[in-house]
Amino acid sequence: MIPFLHLGPLTIPTFGLMVATGLLVAAYLLQADFARRREQFLKRGYLKGGQPGHRDEGFLIIGIAGLAGLVGARLYHVLESPRELVADPSLLISRFGFAWFGGFLGGFVALLFLARRFGIPALEFMDLCSPAAAVGYAVGRIGCLLSGDGDYGRPTSWPWPWGMAFPHGVVPTTETCVQWGWLADCRVYPTPIYEFLIWLVIAAILWQVGKKAANGGTTGGIFCLYLILTGLARFVIEFIRINPRSFFGLSNAQTASLVSVVVGSILLWRIKASSNPQSKSA
Secondary structure, eight states, rough: OSSSETTTEEEEEEEHHHHHHHHHHHHHHHHHHHHHHHHHHTTTTSTTOOOOSSSSHHHHHHHHHHHHHHHHHHHHHHHSSSSHHHHHHGGOOSOOOOOOOHHHHHHHHHHHHHHHHHHHHHHHHHHHHHHHHHHHHHHHHHHHHHHSSOOOOOOOOTTTTSSSSOOOSOOOOOHHHHTTTSSTEEEEHHHHHHHHHHHHHHHHHHHHHHHHHHHTTTHHHHHHHHHHHHHHHHHHHHHOOOOOGGGOOOBHHHHHHHHHHHHHHHHHHHHHHHHHHHHHHH
8 A cells, every 4th residue: 555655855645646636637527528518508598607718617616616525525524423523623634534425515515606606507517517526536536545544345355456455554454354353464345446447437427428418418317327326336335345334234325325316316207207298298
């Protein structure tokens, strides 16, 4: 593992480096998506109130939403363990410990604000940002892998690369192995790798669907697909994660994932129903 890069007097956390890289990649992708939809947006009368004089909307959006997402992810993580926060308030500003669902909520609120800023309907704006969000999350997960920050899974006997050890990570796997009754040098599921690959596939699917939407499609469909696919993926992966269980033996992340899937499914059903001529005439 490489928790830190040492460049002369500089010490760079690899987690922060990959989060920044993820935001940059997401910004480039969003800018490309914005470019292919720009003419469509202008024809519909969008962008009049919020179009900058220079065409860097993707970087502006990702910069603001990314920062809001990081704040939300950190707050959600510490609020999941209020006793630990009371015992050590410095946890609030620690550079480790971010919750996926909190990041989603923080970024979502920021995107709602930005949608109004650019004069684009909220659902259409979420469609625009969904592929970039998936890519940014995927790249950021590599930071979790490099730093060994505890986002790995349960002990496993699987060989490398499906089982890895992080003895020198920020959160060493030795503690987890002993807690689960395994030898201290056991391997664990490298779930950040799984999430990296799965979220890249999700991003590719959303991008392809977005191509059709750019030529006229169901508004909100891409965002709903994002909610459903990412929710399902995280729900399944949590079964091999070491997060504590709460309601019905599910982790907090699994509960949040189910909410994401249900909301995405209901919203997609309502969108399809409202765009169906037969449902309108019934």
